[in-house]
Each structure stands twice: as C-alpha cells, then as structure tokens.
Amino acid sequence: MTAQEANAQFKVVVVGQVARDLVLQIERMPDDGGSVPVQKRQELLGGKGANQGVACRRLGADVSLVGVLGDDQAGHTVLAQVAADGMDVNGVVIRDGAPTALLLDIVQPDGVRRLFEDVDSRVLLEAGDVRASEDLLRSANAVLIQLQQPAAAVTAALDAADPDALVVTDGAPPDNQTRERVLRRAVVVRADVEETEALVGWKPADLTETIEAAQKLLEEGPRVVALASPTGGNVVAWPGGHVVLPFIEEEPVDPTGAGDAFVAALTVGLLHGQDPETAAWWAAVAAARVVGKAGGRPELDLDEIRQAAANARRR
C-alpha cells in the first residue's frame, strides 16, 4: 500500500487565497530606469491557500479549496489548474467583475525574492462564500484557515468545522475578537515572526523568546504551536515539550511556499497520528523540498519525507 492510498481517507479543506503566481528568475535587479532580461518565466497556480492545498494533495490527502477568483481569463485558467492538481473546486467562488489576484515573485540566483501582491478586496472571502461550503467543511478531517482573510470569513470557517476536526490556522488574526476565537478553536496555530507579534503582543527577538511565545499560546488552547524564529528555523511546541527545527535546504532557490509546505506537512503528519515532534520534522523536510525549487509548488513524496525526517532527526 502506498502512502497515498493509506492516506486517501483524510479530507482536508483549505480556506484561503487562490491566485495567479508569476515567477520571474533574474540575474540581478535593474537599476532605477534600467532593464534586465528574464532568465526564466513560470506562470503557476499560487496563493497561500492553493500552495497549502497542493502540498496536502501531494502528501496524499483529498483536498478541497475554498477561495475566490475573478471572472477574468486568469480566473478560469487558475480554476483549471486547481482541478488539474487534483483538488476539488466546488468551494472556489468565481466573483463577477473582480480581477483574479496576481502574485509576482521576482527571484535572484541566491534565492532572494521580492514579492509584489495585487489582491483586490473583492477576491477576499466573505462569510457567505465560506457558508456556501459548510458541508465540505463539516466533513473535513482537517481545516486549514488563513487568517489573512477577513474576520467574518475566518469566523464562519471556525464555526463550520466539525468539533473533532484538526483546525489549523496560519497567520495573524485580523482583530482581537477573532484572535480569541482562533485560540479557543484551533488545534494547531502557525505564525511567522511578525504574525507572532500580533498573536502574543510582543515580537520574539531570539529563539528563547520564540519558545516562550509558543508556550504562552499553548496556555490559551491550541495543542500544537508552530512559530518561525527570528534566528532562522522553526519552533514547534506542545504541552510539555518543544522541538527546534533547523532550515535543512541544501541549495535555496526560492523561499516562496516553504511556509505553506511546512503547514501542510505538519497537518498531514498529525492526521497520520504522528506525535507533534515527528510531524514537525516532516514539516521541516517538506519546507526544504520547496525552497530548492522556484515557484512554491513542490514535488512531495510522503514516504521520502518520512524517511528524510527520520534521518534529519537522528543528526
């Protein structure tokens, strides 16, 4: 039995951003008024929601996406890409008259990237968009919710999830009321350094403070807290313990989507009944696989990740 077959029972719904992702690789940035040739162009499915969805799918889960596209040509192209990547599109809303979000990712040879985000407010989720997918959400084993979406949509997703579902939130809550709801309901809370500040009220300056922040958040309800450290790498904490995950990529090409693969693999690991520390190592390996490739859409193989995670952990 392959990992994918073993895993087919897991239903994951991702609530978040779906976008066009235009990735341009260049040798160097042009000066003011200057021009540079593009070494490589890719036009991909993108956005945090789609990236997390693709990663969960590649790790073997059944994935439904809940997000909003414009009714432009790009929207229809992106919708076809979501379907081609094996995800269910019934929760994807095509909004009349709105432009599909565009993420432009300019990547240099050393893996340094610059992101230009064009996200019209009309392609953010509304509570009604989420409620229209209530049945999907209620039947999911895991619900991944991006907190960059408006508060009403986040709340609707938290409310619709099954009480036994693994609710995973990613990012900073849009307001204090939503923060309370998130910490009360989420099983897993994931944040980068800036987002951690929004969650705990102060910005961790080092690894020790990141661990402190994770422990403080655990006291408010979540069972697993995963925070990026300002010193690089990630901390994953659970009641009574934590692990510090180093960056384990070899040749960084493009950090886009590494955080999304981290969340996806952490979720899938926990769905597989792994303890938080093991799931955290899966997450670190999945993130490393993404950073080695331009464009935020990783090839991921669960068996390979499981093995690489065991090896990385032993070191």
Place this chain on the structure above:
Amino acid sequence: MTAQEANAQFKVVVVGQVARDLVLQIERMPDDGGSVPVQKRQELLGGKGANQGVACRRLGADVSLVGVLGDDQAGHTVLAQVAADGMDVNGVVIRDGAPTALLLDIVQPDGVRRLFEDVDSRVLLEAGDVRASEDLLRSANAVLIQLQQPAAAVTAALDAADPDALVVTDGAPPDNQTRERVLRRAVVVRADVEETEALVGWKPADLTETIEAAQKLLEEGPRVVALASPTGGNVVAWPGGHVVLPFIEEEPVDPTGAGDAFVAALTVGLLHGQDPETAAWWAAVAAARVVGKAGGRPELDLDEIRQAAANARRR
C-alpha cells in the same frame, strides 16, 4: 476635415516587437525577501513595435504591424488588442510553440521604472516573416524598422521598402554590415545614448558630442538623425541644421513608450511634409504626452500636438 481624415492616405508599416506589457505601480520597491502591495495593475499591448504602431495610428496613419507572437493564450489576447487598436494584423506571425514576449514594467510614484524583459528568441522576426509581408512593405509611405530584431529581418525590411518610402530605423544595428545598410537606406535614424555608441563608435558625453554624433551620421546618408542626449532631451539634426528638444512633460508618471511616441510623431510629421525642425517639436510633445501616463500607450491628438508644438517652440 479632421487630422485623421487628412492623414488617412499615409500608410505606415512598423517592423518590430509585439508583446504583453504588464505594468505594476508600486509605492516602493520591496527589500530583499520582502513584499509590497501593488497599487495598480494594467495588462496592455506592448513592445516597441506595437507602441510605435499605436502612436502612429492615434496620429491618424493607417498602420500595419509586422511582428511575432507566440501561439499561447497571451498571443491571441495581444493579437486581438492590436486589431482593437485599429491596426492591420496581416503582418503579425503566430509562431507555433513559442511563448509571447512579456515585458514587466514596475513603476514607482516618481516615474522611476524598472523593466524586466522576457523575449524568447523564437518571437524575434525572421527574414521569411518579413518577406511574407513584402506587399505591405512595398506599398507603405513609411516603414519603421526596429534594429533590435535580427540582422536578416532588418535587411529584408530595408530591401522590401519602396525606394520613395520614408524608412525610419530605431536603435542600434545588430552588426557592422547591417549598420552600413541602415545608413545607406534609412531616411531617418533614431538612437538613444547607448545605441548612438553602436552607430558612431563612441559614446557622446554631453550635448555638444551628441550634436557631433548626429552630424557624423548625416554624412553617411540619412536625411534626419534624432539622438537622445546624455544630458536629457533630444537632438534632431538635418543637413545644415539641428534643434535641441527639451523634455517638456509636466508630471512624469512612466517613461515607457516615450521614445516610441517620439519616433512615431517625427515620422508622421515628416509624412505631413513638415520640415525636420517642426516634426521634431511634434515628436517632443508626443513624448511628453506619454510620460504623463502609465503604460506606454498614449492618447495622442494630432491637432493638439501641432498646437502644443508651436507653443513649445515659441518659448
């Protein structure tokens, strides 16, 4: 009689680049690893050939474009835009399996722009592409040729133009043999500072040297030479005289396409029987109209430009 009607007899063929032009306006460039929101996104018809063609069309000429698009979705979108802008598309080649050129134009509030050019060699013109439009070229009153295209295509265009046609070249010749042919055949030669170096063998350091370079080029055949000066503005020279054109834009927004409007208006002015000095003032005004607007596709009105040029000249 409107200017457009008076002008309808002029047939202009533009031989050069046709592309998608993605224009993003931002407040500031992101740092390494950072992200910024996009203030405004435009997806336009672009490329020097298309920009010069649109400008000639808006100045009232009948315009045919000779250029190459890919057979992708973008190519078909761009082709429709060329037609919607009132240009003849019979000379536009759709190349099997090639990606349509993408120009990404990132513009800041002060009008500073950075250009990212993704032009696959397969969407450059081949001699056969140009020869397939021989009848178009032979019947044109003016032929605008971009010297960024391969030597064989440039030569084919020079050869196909009617002996009485106003042949206008823009840019630096790809090699020395092409340089000889260009200077022998072109009536008008246009170049920026870098391109002037390729034409005369040295780079003008100031206005005096730019005038010297123009006079040297006039000795080799062209009747009008238009060179950008490193000190800003342009020099237009003819046997026995020259004029220095200042930049006359008020609020610079995006310099994209200003040089293309300059060439187009200079060409249309000369077709209208204006002396080089008058045509040069038309060109300077047309360029100013473009710089005041993002995206390189100006609204141009011949009567307004004629009047504004007369006013600017009087100052």
